[in-house]
Amino acid sequence: MNQTYSINTLSRDFEITPRALRFYEDKGILSPERRGTTRIYSERDRTRLKLTLRGKRLGLKLEECREIIDMYDPSQSDDSLQLLRLCEKIREHRASLLTKIKDIEETMRAMDDVEGKCLGKLLKNAA
Amino acid sequence: MNQTYSINTLSRDFEITPRALRFYEDKGILSPERRGTTRIYSERDRTRLKLTLRGKRLGLKLEECREIIDMYDPSQSDDSLQLLRLCEKIREHRASLLTKIKDIEETMRAMDDVEGKCLGKLLKNAA
DNA sequence: TCTATAGTTTACGTTAACGTCAACTTTTTG
DNA sequence: CAAAAAGTTGACGTTAACGTAAACTATAGA
Numbered sequence: 230m231n232q233t234y235s236i237n238t239l240s241r242d243f244e245i246t247p248r249a250l251r252f253y254e255d256k257g258i259l260s261p262e263r264r265g266t267t268r269i270y271s272e273r274d275r276t277r278l279k280l281t282l283r284g285k286r287l288g289l290k291l292e293e294c295r296e297i298i299d300m301y302d303p304s305q306s307d308d309s310l311q312l313l314r315l316c317e318k319i320r321e322h323r324a325s326l327l328t329k330i331k332d333i334e335e336t337m338r339a340m341d342d343v344e345g346k347c348l349g350k351l352l353k354n355a356a
Numbered sequence: 357m358n359q360t361y362s363i364n365t366l367s368r369d370f371e372i373t374p375r376a377l378r379f380y381e382d383k384g385i386l387s388p389e390r391r392g393t394t395r396i397y398s399e400r401d402r403t404r405l406k407l408t409l410r411g412k413r414l415g416l417k418l419e420e421c422r423e424i425i426d427m428y429d430p431s432q433s434d435d436s437l438q439l440l441r442l443c444e445k446i447r448e449h450r451a452s453l454l455t456k457i458k459d460i461e462e463t464m465r466a467m468d469d470v471e472g473k474c475l476g477k478l479l480k481n482a483a
Numbered sequence: 484t485c486t487a488t489a490g491t492t493t494a495c496g497t498t499a500a501c502g503t504c505a506a507c508t509t510t511t512t513g
Numbered sequence: 514c515a516a517a518a519a520g521t522t523g524a525c526g527t528t529a530a531c532g533t534a535a536a537c538t539a540t541a542g543a
Contacts, residue, residue, distance in 0.1 A: 235489080235490085237490085246531080247490085248531065248532065248533085249531065249532095251491090251492095252530065265539075265540095266490075266491055266538075266539075267490060267491080267539085268490080268491090283459045283462070283463065286455065286456060287414075287415060287456060287459055287463070288412075288413065288416075289415075290529070290530090291529075300470075305473065305474065307477060307481065309481045309482075312477055312478050312481075316471060316475070316478075319467050319471050319474075322463075322467065323464070326460050326463060326464060328413065329413060329414060329460060330457070332410045332413050333414065335410070336410065336414070336449075336453060337450070337453060340446050340449065343427075343428045343432075343446065344446050346432065347432065347439050347442050347443055347446075348443070350434060351443075354434065354436045354439075362519080362520085363519085363520070364520085373501080373502080374519095374520080375501065375502065375503085376500080376501065378521090379500065383500090392508095392509075392510095393520075393521060393522090394509080394510090394519085394520060394521080395521090417499070417500090418499075418500070419499090484543100485543090486542095486543090487541090487543100488539100488542095489539085490540095491536100491537075491538070491539095493534105493535085493536090494533100494534095495532105495533090496531105496532075496533075497530100497531090497533095498530095498531095499529085500529100501527090502525105502526075502527075503524100503525085503526075504526095505522105505523090505524090506521100506522090507520100507521075507522085507523105508520080508521070509518100509520075510517100510518080510519070510520090511516105511517085511518070512514105512515100512516090512517085512518090513514105513516090513517095
């Protein structure tokens with residue numbers, strides 16, 4: 230356990246460049262330890278990276294990814310105010326995700342429509 | 357019918373700047389007519405703009421938005437090869453949307469989890 | 484021990500998607 | 514008809530997210 234990863238291993242695993250990993254570190258998303266000068270990524274780094282890339286696929290900025298990942302980090306304080314703020318953030322985030330789902334659904338419908346017409350024409354052509 | 361829109365009207369309607377509209381034109385997404393030197397946007401432009409913004413919300417680049425919107429434009433040729441290519445494109449696009457849905461679902465689950473813990477702590481605090 | 488191999492830090496370059504003037508022209512309206 | 518409002522074309526600036534090249538350093542295997 231306590232698996233660790235080199236920068237090259239990790240970059241290969243996720244099909245990104247080492248440069249990107251260093252960049253994410255610069256942005257405060259990852260914080261690998263060092264053995265001498267060499268970066269050692271932990272399982273936590275790996276998880277945060279995974280979440281980051283997921284966020285990116287959904288069109289989030291790195292900064293937004295970091296914010297969200299930090300919030301969801303199991304280091305929640307016990308302060309009620311902070312907790313309420315977290316709930317509010319979650320509410321907002323959920324809303325934006327619901328919008329995205331709507332967008333996707335509408336796009337899907339349009340695609341089905343176009344595909345239908347497309348297949349219709351192909352059938353005609355084949356006849 | 358045959359509604360038309362000025363650049364300011366359209367920008368207000370969609371809450372974007374006139375600059376953005378001109379930029380989209382530059383990128384070949386919109387192609388408003390001109391009355392003299394002034395841009396006149398048609399219903400078609402409006403639709404394409406709507407689709408563009410939807411694409412953006414899903415994290416697509418403007419270039420990708422244009423590609424997709426152009427494909428789905430009701431100006432489909434009758435060439436079987438072209439039609440098959442369109443079908444293929446649709447398949448790819450659908451796949452990427454499905455990935456996004458997966459991403460959203462996983463994110464939702466994580467959020468529910470965090471929210472649960474959050475509310476739990478709040479309850480404790482209130483007790 | 485010598486040389487690949489892996490890794491590091493600067494630091495400048497690039498692309499996307501506009502923002503932000505500046506300097507005019509055109510149109511609308513009191 | 515004069516002044517405000519709306520619109521236009523450059524053209525340079527900006528931010529995000531890395532790419533890329535240079536110039537080293539550290540380490541590991543033959």
